[in-house]
Amino acid sequence: MTTYPSKQFGTRLKPSNLLTLFAYAIITLWALLALFPIYWMIKNSLEPNQLLSVWPPRILPRWDALTLHNYQALWERFPIPRWFFNSMMVGVARTISAVFFGSLAGYAFAKLRFYGRETIFWILMAVLMIPSFILIIPQYQIIRSFGWYDTFWALLIPNFTGGVWAMFLMRQFMHALPSELIESARIDGAGEFTIFWRVIAPLAKPGMAVLAIFQFIGNWNNFIWPLVVTSSKEMRTLPVGLSLLTSPKDTGQVVPVGEIMAGAAFAAIPMIIIFLFFQRYFLRGITVGAVKG
Amino acid sequence: MTYGKLTNYDTTSMHGSNRAVARPPDPRENRLKAHFRKARREIARSNKWAYVFIAPLLIDFIVFTVYMIGRVLAMSFQDVNYGTSTWVGLKHYDFILHDAQFWNAMQNTLVYTLATVPLGILLALALSELIYRRSTRIQVFYKSAYYLPSVVSTVVLSIVWMWIYQPFNGILNYFGELLGAAPVNWLGNPSYALGAIIVMSVLGGVGVSVVFITAAMGGIPHTLYDAARIDGAGEWVRFWRVTVPLLRPTLLYLSVVGFIGNFQVFEQIYVMTQGGPGYPGATETVGYLIYSAAFTSMNLGRAAAESVVLFLAILIFSVLQFRMFASETEF
Numbered sequence: 350m351t352t353y354p355s356k357q358f359g360t361r362l363k364p365s366n367l368l369t370l371f372a373y374a375i376i377t378l379w380a381l382l383a384l385f386p387i388y389w390m391i392k393n394s395l396e397p398n399q400l401l402s403v404w405p406p407r408i409l410p411r412w413d414a415l416t417l418h419n420y421q422a423l424w425e426r427f428p429i430p431r432w433f434f435n436s437m438m439v440g441v442a443r444t445i446s447a448v449f450f451g452s453l454a455g456y457a458f459a460k461l462r463f464y465g466r467e468t469i470f471w472i473l474m475a476v477l478m479i480p481s482f483i484l485i486i487p488q489y490q491i492i493r494s495f496g497w498y499d500t501f502w503a504l505l506i507p508n509f510t511g512g513v514w515a516m517f518l519m520r521q522f523m524h525a526l527p528s529e530l531i532e533s534a535r536i537d538g539a540g541e542f543t544i545f546w547r548v549i550a551p552l553a554k555p556g557m558a559v560l561a562i563f564q565f566i567g568n569w570n571n572f573i574w575p576l577v578v579t580s581s582k583e584m585r586t587l588p589v590g591l592s593l594l595t596s597p598k599d600t601g602q603v604v605p606v607g608e609i610m611a612g613a614a615f616a617a618i619p620m621i622i623i624f625l626f627f628q629r630y631f632l633r634g635i636t637v638g639a640v641k642g
Numbered sequence: 643m644t645y646g647k648l649t650n651y652d653t654t655s656m657h658g659s660n661r662a663v664a665r666p667p668d669p670r671e672n673r674l675k676a677h678f679r680k681a682r683r684e685i686a687r688s689n690k691w692a693y694v695f696i697a698p699l700l701i702d703f704i705v706f707t708v709y710m711i712g713r714v715l716a717m718s719f720q721d722v723n724y725g726t727s728t729w730v731g732l733k734h735y736d737f738i739l740h741d742a743q744f745w746n747a748m749q750n751t752l753v754y755t756l757a758t759v760p761l762g763i764l765l766a767l768a769l770s771e772l773i774y775r776r777s778t779r780i781q782v783f784y785k786s787a788y789y790l791p792s793v794v795s796t797v798v799l800s801i802v803w804m805w806i807y808q809p810f811n812g813i814l815n816y817f818g819e820l821l822g823a824a825p826v827n828w829l830g831n832p833s834y835a836l837g838a839i840i841v842m843s844v845l846g847g848v849g850v851s852v853v854f855i856t857a858a859m860g861g862i863p864h865t866l867y868d869a870a871r872i873d874g875a876g877e878w879v880r881f882w883r884v885t886v887p888l889l890r891p892t893l894l895y896l897s898v899v900g901f902i903g904n905f906q907v908f909e910q911i912y913v914m915t916q917g918g919p920g921y922p923g924a925t926e927t928v929g930y931l932i933y934s935a936a937f938t939s940m941n942l943g944r945a946a947a948e949s950v951v952l953f954l955a956i957l958i959f960s961v962l963q964f965r966m967f968a969s970e971t972e973f
Contacts, residue, residue: 372772379769380787383845387790390802406816432909445715456698463692464684476707478898480956482906482929482950487713488934490722495884503697510702522739541691570795572909579938588797592913595801606805613798624793632785632792 368612394610401606419611426604429615431583432590436569439586444564447511448557449548454510455519456545456553459533482573489577503578504586504633515560522556523549559634563628566620571637575611587616673971717946727943734947746922746947747931748955750836754907754927757840759848763893765844766851771881773852774859785856786848796846800913802828803842829915832924839910839925851896858892860887894967899958905956928952936941 383484393401400407425427457463458470470577497503506544512574526549532543550557575586591612594604624631720727738744773784791799805815807828815825822826829836862885870880886893908929911917917926917934929946936945 363786373777376772376784379765379848380784383788383791383849386799386802386806386845389806390798391966393805402811404811404816406811406813406818408813427715450698451701452687457692457695460694461689461692463688463690469696473699473703476703476711478902478960479711480906480953481709481954482705482908482932483714486932486942486946487710487717488950489936490717490942491710497654508702508748509707510699511966513699513703516699533686541689541695545695552903558798570793570797573797573799573933576912577933579711582710588795591801592797594805597915609801610805613801617794620793620795621790624790628782628786631789632782633857 369541377450387617389622390610391614393607394614396607398605398607419605419607420540421613423608423611423615426602426608427580427590427594427600427612429587429590429612431589432585435504435584436587438501439571439575440565440569442505443509443511444561445468445569446509447564448561450510451515451518451560452550452553452557453545454516454551455521456523459523460517460518460526460528460549470585474517477517478514483612485577487572488574492578498578499580499584501584504575505586507574511560511564515564519553519556519558523553526552558627560629562623562630563634566623569620590618663830670835672685714946714949716800716948717943720943720946722946730943734944735951737944738947738951743922743926743937744928744931744951747926748929750929751905751907751929751955752921754836754840755901755904758843758904759897760839762844762847763851763898764856766848766896768888769848769887769892770852770855770859771846771885772854781856784851785853788852790848790849791846795844795846796909797913799842799846800910804914812861813965830919832920834926835919839914843904843907847900851900853887854892854896862888890967894963897967898963901963902956905952905959907930928955933953 365491392410395417397414397416397418400411400414444475458466461627492498492503492507494500497506530548530552531544534548539547570588572592574586575584576589576592579589591609593599594609594612597603656861663787717727719729719731721733739910767970769784769788773781776784806812809825809827809830810878812828819824826834828834864882867880874884896912902905908927911925911927911930912933915923915925917923917930919925929952932945932948934949935941
């Protein structure tokens with residue numbers, strides 16, 4: 350019989366079943382707490398408003414009463430498809446732009462040799478910690494002076510390269526790619542951009558996927574910037590439009606709770622679907638660069 | 643010819659390889675000249691395409707970050723009206739210094755951040771420790787459940803929590819009633835409103851920290867635990883003496899990033915309470931104050947000055963945290 354020291358001691362100190370049960374109770378309770386608001390939102394969005402004002406409230410849905418009426422009513426009240434289109438437009442365009450320019454710059458910093466590389470890189474990294482909120486005021490003013498207020502330009506152009514963070518993430522990722530491939534492509538006479546596009550970009554796809562997912566979610570959920578630089582009903586994005594539903598003084602009407610929940614669920618469900626599809630990218634990608642620095 | 647091109651490309655580091663071929667310094671040349679000569683040589687050897695590749699990022703960065711930092715500083719010394727701005731010196735800073743509303747907002751922001759960040763990290767640490775011993779599949783399940791609220795926009799979460807906190811129909815008061823508590827107007831009562839927002843933020847944010855901490859736990863060598871076990875350390879001691887010290891870089895990262903992010907808290911306040919209830923508002927934060935100074939009072943100069951003060955506060959806290967954590971790194 351072979352016993353390793355660790356194994357021997359490990360089995361002796363095995364936690365009692367009661368403790369394990371207790372641990373499971375705690376982590377499950379917390380999972381229920383974290384998921385409850387999302388459940389509650391979807392449940393309330395699918396029930397008729399008369400049911401929502403009944404006391405005591407029912408935790409479980411009344412299956413026979415479920416309806417899409419709230420969604421329908423909200424569609425008639427507000428230009429939801431237009432807000433959805435705006436959010437999509439901003440999310441997709443900015444994500445593509447960030448992935449492209451972020452990879453390009455990340456590649457240069459990871460694999461190319463040029464004068465000033467380290468200096469420029471550290472200047473960029475130093476400013477990474479600047480809180481973005483404090484730049485809202487001057488950015489708003491400059492957008493106004495460009496005449497971009499309440500247009501797509503205002504939503505699309507500022508920080509279109511995804512910022513230093515996008516570059517840093519791609520740089521970390523590209524460090525790991527084999528340099529021999531670049532070398533041999535260069536011997537074959539490939540141009541620098543061709544090397545990036547044909548050799549590096551295909552290999553960097555997993556990194557790009559991580560960046561794309563986080564960029565899309567971030568842009569979709571972005572709130573303060575579209576709130577400040579848009580004013581017309583047609584230019585709002587979903588989160589900004591949603592925030593208006595709860596304030597009657599902005600919309601001139603009191604929106605029933607069920608419809609507000611329908612709007613919230615409509616904005617949240619695409620992100621939840623993306624999360625469930627790309628789970629492993631979220632759970633792994635989030636720590637790229639942060640832990641390994 | 644192709645060989646010459648190869649030197650454009652870096653296998654090791656920027657400076658390492660060409661030190662050897664550098665000419666010995668000529669005593670007749672002064673230092674500056676030598677520096678320029680070296681720079682010229684480096685530029686000649688540089689891969690020119692690299693500059694093209696980083697140009698979009700640099701342009702974006704210079705226009706929308708560096709220039710904007712200068713702008714916000716300049717604006718904080720000006721009275722800004724549409725099209726015109728006049729220099730007013732320290733007027734806005736003087737105003738802020740004596741503004742009870744601003745200090746109330748700063749206090750609320752501090753309370754919010756000092757509650758949200760440590761509470762969130764401690765909870766995440768406990769939950770990570772509890773789920774880390776489970777099988778991979780169970781771990782992924784719980785991590786996903788905790789993480790899910792983070793992919794949903796804060797505006798959406800705020801709207802839902804408003805409904806949960808409702809004084810008359812809210813589910814929270816229903817649970818309270820089951821436990822025999824009187825109904826509470828969570829967001830309408832100055833003593834509860836900020837706490838209610840803190841609870842919501844902690845619940846929504848813990849998942850991200852759990853993912854970070856469990857990832858770092860995976861990097862701790864198992865032999866350390868075996869050694870501790872042989873020395874007779876119990877679970878509790880192993881957690882505090884092995885796990886936590888080795889997680890310090892991750893905890894520092896989470897703490898610094900958490901402080902920077904939470905100091906700017908805005909969306910929850912904008913949607914749920916608009917700074918209220920009461921005057922000065924019980925949930926008014928500096929972020930919200932900046933927003934209302936700029937877009938309700940149309941005083942961009944004051945908003946810029948408040949932004950600068952917020953930045954200084956964040957900077958001080960970041961430095962403090964680095965020093966605090968650094969001084970303890972002796973193991």
